[in-house]
Amino acid sequence: MDERIPVTQAGYEKLCRELRELEDQLAEVTKRVAAAREEGDLRENAEYHGARETQGLVMAKINYLRDKIARCEIVDPSRIPRDRVALGCTVTVRDLDKGFVERYTLVGVGEEDYDLDRIPVNSPLAKGLLGKRVGEIAEVDVPAGLRRLEIVELAYDDESVMGG
Numbered sequence: 001m002d003e004r005i006p007v008t009q010a011g012y013e014k015l016c017r018e019l020r021e022l023e024d025q026l027a028e029v030t031k032r033v034a035a036a037r038e039e040g041d042l043r044e045n046a047e048y049h050g051a052r053e054t055q056g057l058v059m060a061k062i063n064y065l066r067d068k069i070a071r072c073e074i075v076d077p078s079r080i081p082r083d084r085v086a087l088g089c090t091v092t093v094r095d096l097d098k099g100f101v102e103r104y105t106l107v108g109v110g111e112e113d114y115d116l117d118r119i120p121v122n123s124p125l126a127k128g129l130l131g132k133r134v135g136e137i138a139e140v141d142v143p144a145g146l147r148r149l150e151i152v153e154l155a156y157d158d159e160s161v162m163g164g
Contacts, residue, residue, distance in 0.1 A: 004073040006087050006121050007108035010016045012072050015110040019065045022058055068109065075108070082156050083128045087121045092153040093129070096137065101152065104129075 021120040036048035077083045077088035085091050107116045112120045128140030140147045
C-alpha cells in the first residue's frame with residue numbers, strides 16, 4: 001500500500017503528536033507488564049495479561065500511525081487552483097437523485113471531523129469530487145451505492161465560486 005496521503009502541515013503535525021503520545025503510553029504500559037511479570041505465576045496473573053493486551057493494541061496503533069505518516073505528502077493549500085474541488089475546499093453539492101443539498105470541507109488526513117462535515121481528502125466521497133468544477137456532475141461510488149452529485153458552490157476560506 002504505497003498510496004500517498006495528502007495532508008496539510010497542521011494535519012501532519014497532529015499525526016506526529018498523536019504518535020508521540022502513543023509512544024509515551026507504550027513506555028508506561030511496558031513498565032506495567034514488567035511489574036506484573038515480577039508478581040510470579042503468569043498463567044493466573046490477570047494484571048499481566050491485561051497489560052500485555054493493552055501493549056499489543058497500543059503497538060498496533062503506533063504501527064498504523066507510522067505507516068500513515070511515512071506516506072504523507074504535505075500539500076500547501078495556497079498553491080491549489082481555486083476553480084476546482086481540492087484539499088481545503090468547502091464544496092456544496094446537490095444530490096440529483098434525492099434532491100437535498102450538502103456541504104463538505106475536504107481536509108487532510110488527521111484533520112477530519114465528521115460531526116462538522118470535514119471529510120478526509122482520501123475518502124471515497126472526496127475522491128469522487130476532486131477536480132470537479134461548479135456545474136459538473138460527480139458520480140461517486142460509496143458503500144451505500146452510486147451517488148450523483150452536482151457541484152453547486154466551491155469556497156476556499158472567504159472566497160467562493162458559485163454556479164448558476
